[in-house]
Amino acid sequence: xxxxxxxxxxxxxxxxxxxxxxxxxxxxxxxxxxxxxxxxxxxxxxxxxxxxxxxxxxxxxxxxxxxxxxxxxxxxxxxxxxxxxxxxxxxxxxxxxxxxxxxxxxxxxxxxxxxxxxxxxxxxxxxxxxxxxxxxxxxxxxxxxxxxxxxxxxxxxxxxxxxxxxxxxxxxxxxxxxxxxxxxxxxxxxxxxxxxxxxxxxxxxxxxxxxxxxxxxxxxxxxxxxxxxxxxxxxxxxxxxxxxxxxxxxxxxxxxxxxxxxxxxxxxxxxxxxxxxxxxxxxxxxxxxxxxxxxxxxxxxxxxxxxxxxx
Amino acid sequence: xxxxxxxxxxxxxxxxxxxxxxxxxxxxxxxxxxxxxxxxxxxxxxxxxxxxxxxxxxxxxxxxxxxxxxxxxxxxxxxxxxxxxxxxxxxxxxxxxxxxxxxxxxxxxxxxxxxxxxxxxxxxxxxxxxxxxxxxxxxxxxxxxxxxxxxxxxxxxxxxxxxxxxxxxxxxxxxxxxxxxxxxxxxxxxxxxxxxxxxxxxxxxxxxxxxxxxxxxxxxxxxxxxxxxxxxxxxxxxxxxxxxxxxxxxxxxxxxxxxxxxxxxxxxxxxxxxxxxxxxxxxxxxxxxxxxxxxxxxxxxxxxxxxxxxx
Numbered sequence: 310x311x312x313x314x315x316x317x318x319x320x321x322x323x324x325x326x327x328x329x330x331x332x333x334x335x336x337x338x339x340x341x342x343x344x345x346x347x348x349x350x351x352x353x354x355x356x357x358x359x360x361x362x363x364x365x366x367x368x369x370x371x372x373x374x375x376x377x378x379x380x381x382x383x384x385x386x387x388x389x390x391x392x393x394x395x396x397x398x399x400x401x402x403x404x405x406x407x408x409x410x411x412x413x414x415x416x417x418x419x420x421x422x423x424x425x426x427x428x429x430x431x432x433x434x435x436x437x438x439x440x441x442x443x444x445x446x447x448x449x450x451x452x453x454x455x456x457x458x459x460x461x462x463x464x465x466x467x468x469x470x471x472x473x474x475x476x477x478x479x480x481x482x483x484x485x486x487x488x489x490x491x492x493x494x495x496x497x498x499x500x501x502x503x504x505x506x507x508x509x510x511x512x513x514x515x516x517x518x519x520x521x522x523x524x525x526x527x528x529x530x531x532x533x534x535x536x537x538x539x540x541x542x543x544x545x546x547x548x549x550x551x552x553x554x555x556x557x558x559x560x561x562x563x564x565x566x567x568x569x570x571x572x573x574x575x576x577x578x579x580x581x582x583x584x585x586x587x588x589x590x591x592x593x594x595x596x597x598x599x600x601x602x603x604x605x606x607x608x609x610x611x612x613x614x615x616x617x618x619x620x
Numbered sequence: 621x622x623x624x625x626x627x628x629x630x631x632x633x634x635x636x637x638x639x640x641x642x643x644x645x646x647x648x649x650x651x652x653x654x655x656x657x658x659x660x661x662x663x664x665x666x667x668x669x670x671x672x673x674x675x676x677x678x679x680x681x682x683x684x685x686x687x688x689x690x691x692x693x694x695x696x697x698x699x700x701x702x703x704x705x706x707x708x709x710x711x712x713x714x715x716x717x718x719x720x721x722x723x724x725x726x727x728x729x730x731x732x733x734x735x736x737x738x739x740x741x742x743x744x745x746x747x748x749x750x751x752x753x754x755x756x757x758x759x760x761x762x763x764x765x766x767x768x769x770x771x772x773x774x775x776x777x778x779x780x781x782x783x784x785x786x787x788x789x790x791x792x793x794x795x796x797x798x799x800x801x802x803x804x805x806x807x808x809x810x811x812x813x814x815x816x817x818x819x820x821x822x823x824x825x826x827x828x829x830x831x832x833x834x835x836x837x838x839x840x841x842x843x844x845x846x847x848x849x850x851x852x853x854x855x856x857x858x859x860x861x862x863x864x865x866x867x868x869x870x871x872x873x874x875x876x877x878x879x880x881x882x883x884x885x886x887x888x889x890x891x892x893x894x895x896x897x898x899x900x901x902x903x904x905x906x907x908x909x910x911x912x913x914x915x916x917x918x919x920x921x922x923x924x925x926x927x928x929x930x931x
Contacts, residue, residue, distance in 0.1 A: 503922075506817065506922050507922050507926065508926045518921075518924075518925060520917075520920070520921035520924055520925075521921050521922075523917075524917065524918050524921045524922075527914065527917070527918075603838065603914040604914050604917075604918045606831075606834075607835050607838075607915045607918050607919065608918065609831070610818075610829075610831035610832050610834070611817050611818050611819075611835075611922075613829075613831055614818040614819060614821065614829060614831075614832060615818065615819045
């Protein structure tokens with residue numbers, strides 16, 4: 310059994326941390342908003358796979374109190390990425406590894422500057438999770454996580470997958486973390502973006518509006534093209550099959566119902582939205598590579614202005 | 621002196637009608653919201669060229685009471701285009717001509733179905749006008765009107781220009797109405813569109829935000845390309861100089877200050893916005909002509925969803 314420190318314990322951190330605790334790992338949660346509620350009543354997961362509660366999870370208000378861990382599960386918003394190193398550092402021992410279950414591009418590279426590239430993994434979660442009342446996470450749909458290693462080292466990847474043995478999470482290996490990141494963006498860009506830019510609507514409103522659905526598909530193709538240019542520029546041979554990814558993303562989203570992505574909830578509740586990692590960084594790479602991404606550019610410009618957290 | 625019936629007496633109809641009355645024409649205004657206020661206190665124009673009031677303008681609540689006119693000045697929103705024929709018809713005599721000072725594409729063609737193409741003119745107003753208190757129009761900046769004839773008949777165009785002799789309005793001849801329409805869209809698409817889609821901001825916010833300014837320029841180039849394809853497809857030899865138009869539009873808008881286009885005001889006040897004529901019709905023509913307009917497509921899809929008047 311491993312010791313796991315959960316940093317950035319929002320819906321994603323709490324849910325996946327709770328699944329690891331359920332599997333028997335020693336999981337410690339760094340909490341702010343939910344500390345009192347979890348201290349009083351435990352951490353509750355309302356899941357379409359069955360509800361459960363961690364009655365007395367190990368929790369802390371301060372990263373220093375988490376102690377050294379075998380794994381740090383980082384579920385921060387990308388808007389807090391600059392704060393990640395300071396939160397993770399107290400948990401680091403010589404063998405500690407860091408798994409970032411976050412959205413966007415450049416996440417692992419930023420963490421690697423703080424902790425070293427060989428320790429860093431990315432988790433691409435395809436899941437519908439929202440925070441409920443304090444101390445409660447709602448797991449609405451899906452839940453699978455594709456895990457990659459920043460160096461794409463197969464032995465390291467095996468270590469990461471082994472952590473999840475016995476946990477009720479469907480994990481898979483992403484042999485190319487960079488490709489997996491871009492493929493995940495094929496969902497996040499249209500759905501996190503258009504739900505906000507269309508005035509605050511859910512995913513169902515996007516997939517059932519013919520013009521917005523077409524726009525979502527066109528954005529996916531732009532992202533896939535930029536991703537393939539990025540892979541090529543880094544000498545990688547693997548590619549994204551844009552049409553196959555789009556078909557999969559629409560099939561998953563059509564079955565999702567009226568889901569509100571985290572970016573939409575942040576927007577509606579007046580918090581900073583993840584413009585940089587999900588939108589601006591892909592635009593930056595596409596421009597540097599000479600790939601035309603007009604739709605992504607427009608969406609990014611609009612979201613940067615709509616961002617409640619803009620400077 | 622001519623008799624002029626003003627139909628669609630919002631800010632545009634009231635302002636230009638008042639200028640014609642000031643020049644001595646017999647101008648009659650069809651009013652709804654402002655009827656009582658104008659009946660009580662006259663029609664007031666607060667203009668950066670000097671304020672003035674029409675003390676006792678001829679006004680009516682019903683189009684039938686306007687009587688036959690030499691000219692119908694139509695200042696309806698494009699969202700009311702379907703109602704235009706019924707409002708204009710009571711004013712029509714054998715020699716009546718119709719000047720539509722409206723935004724968008726397909727305006728004159730729609731009016732022509734009701735009144736005949738030879739009578740129809742378009743006025744492209746580049747002006748900052750807002751409604752003030754009931755009975756008051758605020759003329760903030762600019763004011764020039766380019767006038768074209770649906771058949772591009774030079775003799776007819778001379779008649780339309782002659783109407784404005786002595787009026788304090790800078791009018792010019794648009795020898796190609798279609799080109800003038802597309803050039804006007806080079807302003808309306810980015811500024812009416814982005815001010816709404818960026819969450820309800822004024823034109824100054826667009827031109828001073830580097831990303832939104834770049835987006836506005838890119839939209840202008842898409843509109844110009846679509847316009848040139850439309851002109852070519854109709855066998856016209858004249859073209860839009862996209863770069864020159866963009867430079868002119870930015871120069872005018874930079875000097876405009878924090879202006880709120882009518883579409884933005886309609887959006888903020890919960891009224892239907894002119895998605896069809898300004899956005900959807902250009903998209904439709906571009907697609908039919910095989911011109912890629914990805915930014916215009918995305919903006920149109922977002923605005924259609926944001927439209928308070930959407931079905």
